[in-house]
Amino acid sequence: MITKCYLLDTSIILDDTQNIIFLWQNAQNQLFICDVVIEELDKKKDLQNETGYFAREFFRCINSDNLSKGGSKGGKIATIAKENNDFIQEICFKFENYSIPLFLIYRPRYKLPPQEHSYNDSKLIEIAKDYHLTLLTNDISLKVRTQAQGIPAQSLFRDRVENPSDIDFWHSFEVHKDKALTDLAQDENFSKLKQWSLIQIDEMDNTDSALYKTGKKIFGLKVGREFMELNLDEILKTHQPYITPINLEQKMLYALLTHPQNNLTIATGSTGSGKTLIALQAGITLVKNGVVDGIVYMRNTITANDKEAELGYRKGDESQKLGYFMYPLYSAINFTIDKLQESSLAKRIEYRGEVNGIQKQAATEYFIQKHNIEIVDIAHARGISIGNKFVIFDEVQNASNATIKLIGTRIGQGSKIVFLGDWAQIDHPYLSKFRNGALSLLSKALKDDFIAGIQLRQTIRSDVASWFGENF
Incomplete structure (x- = not known):
């Protein structure tokens, strides 16, 4: 069952062509592109950098051999296309074991008059509005302009990390001075840590009635299943x-x-x-x-x-x-x-x-x-x-x-x-x-x-x- 229909901006493809696989969600979503995106990708394909590579990769994945035999899309989309004198062709995006249908909308004549700035963006907004599609873009200004006109627009949230500053690889433990550091491997919390975790150990001692920190700190790594002590100053001296x-x-x-x-x-x-x-x-x-x-x-x-x-x-x-x-x-x-x-x-x-x-x-x-x-x-x-x-x-x-x-x-x-x-x-x-x-x-x-x-x-x-x- 189709849940969402997305119109892809050029920025989504130039970010990573595999975004198309992610967005398709095993046929749960329908993906659309328009002639504006094809034109912009064509201008980028000769660049000798990451952008040029993704433009070329996209065209390799939708070469002419991958045109769908089903032709244009029917139903409501076909009706909208006919009303606007548009052409729609279903093409196939092939990557490894994936064959993903993409619907290419070609509009020979846009309604809005030519403008000096952001003309292509305005064309995308026009297509999204006429076909009732959600515009997907990593261009924040385009997203805001689209939303300001009451048209749904989103950014790609793939691999998004909400609180990067909270990512921490340090872990602290308290070990009594009379215990061997190798015993740390038996600690339940230590055993759950991944390899290369950064370890800080506070040495503990006790009197007859109290347990306290001696002030000595030991640093190391979890390597395999064991704690490996690092004498950092000795390493640098060597x-x-x-x-x-x-x-x-x-x-x-x-x-x-x-x-x-x-x-x-x-x-x-x-x-x-x-x-x-x-x-x-x-x-x-x-x-x-x-x-x-x-x-x-x-x-x-x-x-x-x-x-x-x-x-x-x-x-x-x-x-x-x-x-x-x-x-x-x-x-x-x-x-x-x-x-x-x-x-x-x-x-x-x-x-x-x-x-x-x-x-x-x-x-x-x-x-x-x-x-x-x-x-x-x-x-x-x-x-x-x-x-x-x-x-x-x-x-x-x-x-x-x-x-x-x-x-x-x-x-x-x-x-x-x-x-x-x-x-x-x-x-x-x-x-x-x-x-x-x-x-x-x-x-x-x-x-x-x-x-x-x-x-x-x-x-x-x-x-x-x-x-x-x-x-x-």
């Missing part, structure tokens, strides 16, 4: 990273990333939390210890919906174009070089050159070559295999689940990957702070033993940056 993590969260992130059994991590935090810097230090340690051959850095080249800021519009070769978008990495490298130069005369001689800038100056270039750091454009990741590398995927909040899957399936034998991001800082036009790649991974890390997760809540900022963070 590894001697260029930059030493300065708070508990940074130390735990470093320990997670360098743990021999952990291959997949999601770490989120706002600007100043040190996530990129610590990930870089962990990667360098893994390279030095021969665990991996090198570091691969990726970052979504998505900006605040500024077409001119896309990779293809920048001047220079691919390396120079990527440089504009790789500031977080260069900033972490330059900070590391500054500290190395301060540490000794030998390091000042080794890392010669100006490092204060996003362009790869002499010292930065030398650092990248010495530590075998490679920068990869996500658009070119399809078809490659990344083996025996430490992969840093930055700004994952601006990535869709499809992009995450694309990168994840490129990871070869012997590689580790960490996804970094700030779920509250969204530049992607079709994602939000309640629904983005970072939150998808955090949600999985809460339940899945294969992936470790941590949220960095402490930030290290200047007084000016702190003021703006608190007041705006």
